[in-house]
Amino acid sequence: MTAGNSVSLLCKMSAPSITVVFPLLVVCWAFPQAGLPLWRSVGTISAWAGSALLVVSLVLMVRQPQLARLFGGLEFSYRWHHRSGLLAYVLLLMHPLALALDAWFEAPYLAWESLVPWAQSWPIWIGWIALLLLMFGLATTFALHLPYRRWRAFHLALGLGVLLGLVHSYVLLGTVDLILLLILVSSLALSWRWIASDLGVVAYPYQVTQVVRQVTGIIEILLTPSATALVLSPGQFLLVAFGDGGTYRGCGDYHPFSVSGINADGSLRLAIKALGPCTQRIQSIEPGVLVRLQGPFGNFLTEAQNKPQLWVAGGIGVTPFIAALRAHPRTQVTTLIYLFCSTAEAAFLHELTLLAQTDPKFELIPVETCKRLADFSSLLPQVEQLGAREVNICGPAPMVNALMPHLQRHGVASDAIHFERFDFR
Template sequence: MKPQRWLPPALCLALPLAGMAWAWPVGLSPWRSVSILSAWAGCGALLASLVLMVRDPRFAAALGGLDSLYRWHHRSGTVGYCLLLIHPLALATDGLDESPQVAWQTLSPLAQDWPEWLGWLGLLLLMAGLASTFMPRLPYRRWRALHYLLGLGVLLGLAHLWAILGGSLGVLGAIGIALAALGWRLVVSDFGALARPYRVSAVRHPATDLVEVTLAPCAAALAATPGQFVLAAFGDGEGFHGCREFHPFTVSGIGPGGVLKLDIKALGPCTRHLQHLTPGVTLRLEGPFGDFLAAAGDGPQLWLAGGIGIAPFLAVLRSRLPAQPTHLIHLFRHADDAGFSDEIQALAAGSPNLSFVPVASGDSPPDIGPLLAAVPGLAGREAWLCGPPGLNAAASRALRRAGVPPEAIHFESFEFRS
């Protein structure tokens, strides 16, 4: 694990502990103390979740990568919501010592005033927003709209705190963190305030349901390197109206003057629409993010790509041929999906260090074991995997069985929502 990858979980632990330390109850009943501590721990976890959704290249690199940030964003938000659920239940349990009626009045919004209504409404919005994160097949626009409810739910929860406790230092600090994180995400990331303008200069279709676009910068270019990805929001052009949503795409080529190539597979409504891109379409880019292949060692390499997962390897090969023995396996379903096989075969023919194995697996999951068993000196290779989660998991298991140590297995997955 990269050293920076400890920072997101450390933040997810530090903010809840800080909230509990600040609000530590003295002289209260046990259940009321549990209620107070769970509320502040949940608030801290949700604040950590908001901070980890900030989408900035430098911030992401400092904390171990955008994938790590989003993974802990989801975990911290889930834990925070569960902790907040304990808050009213512990209060009601405390009321049971007096009478069941008091306990019920603690839980019933009808028996409470507007500060409590803010808290209940915040919990309901958190529930709706959090539910969307467990629905991977939910259309992106609907998922994003529901996800915004999480931020609104946190703000209502903080308003609940303000109404009850007033403008204390802890409440003001929590509100400041939430507003800063939400403001950055909304203005800078979602609205693209710092995004770089580009224009589509060329379009080609190397395979079925796949478009390769060449992008020329209209101002200062992004300093991308092979193995990184960008977030692109395509606008309008002659005969084309873009989705105007930021979606992640791996850079598949880097040219002089900041020119970038992206290969876009039709995997959803927006990417299917992007198959009709034309030269002249304007877009905005955020990034670059990621460091896939940046830490590759000097020893023999195994590269395994599934479908459009060939993109980061293609970017490396287009920039430089490998200096160490490199065995590249590209899995795709059918021959008309092999858009880059001829290009890579030509590169392999001119490089003694590159061997290339294209494999059409059909509609059934590929039998990855025999493919890997045929790789010369497999146990001594460093493995880099880029493909769907199922392929990465199956290949990782097969590699470990073949004697490749876990620390020599690196992978990048397609599953990513911004």
């Protein structure tokens, strides 16, 4: 195993580790004193573990390039953000139920009184409101078909739920150092996410200096740094917010885009497909528009680059691959299976064809496959020594799902398969 691989393995361990270790430390610190009834102890432990997990979940949501790298990449860190948030909710729901069960053993009416809001004081109401906000935020998180903007607005309920939950503990327990620490870390994570990422205070200013219409519904833009240039590598992505130009009005909020080209002078290229309201509007962007960039994020195309490669791109998922091919000729045998709907909609097809003619180590297999899944059982046997290759896939989920069993059948190890998904939430 190379030093690079060990570092990436360590980073992949860090998000799961803090999800387990931090709540354990908090619970050890706050472990109920001996002699407390069983269900009261369960209620106390679940409250502390749940609160600690909520704090972990907030830290894993911060979009800061170094922090994201430390946690194994933004997408991986988001996966653990969701897991810790869900587990926190389950534990926090256990908290009032365990306390009610404890009261039940004293007298059943006490259990009822511990649950109904009108028998309670305002710090308990705050706890219930926090729990309801968490329930609402989580329910909408898993409603995959909600439009992105609405989903995001609903997701904010979770942040408010966490803060109210901590206020509930603070009011009930007083100025316990541990609660103050949890409140401090949560507030820092939320403020960093809002001020630095959502408002873009730490973003790099760039300007659109060229716009090229690639194919119908896809443009490629050249961005030139107005101050310091970002340092990034092919396969990485940026969060990009477009401002206003002479007649162009940008949508303002940050969207993720993989780089399609990185130039030695610090300028870079993005290829953008019209998908929803914002990317639709970007199709009419003009030179001179100011752009703000955050990143770089992601570690796609960084692993085992010293091995022969199989790349599979679906539609606009070709962007990381074209960036790598433009950066330098291939040093390892590389086959790109490029799936697209029709040649009129296949970005970079001409450039890729030329590259395949000039770079002896690069092979292109273009596949026109509109409205049906590609026939991988006839495509994969065309790739020589498939079992020895590192596989990198970038495309829609149905394509990835259809491809996986075929790769396994051809003996590709699961740790040799890597994805980039264009739809994380």
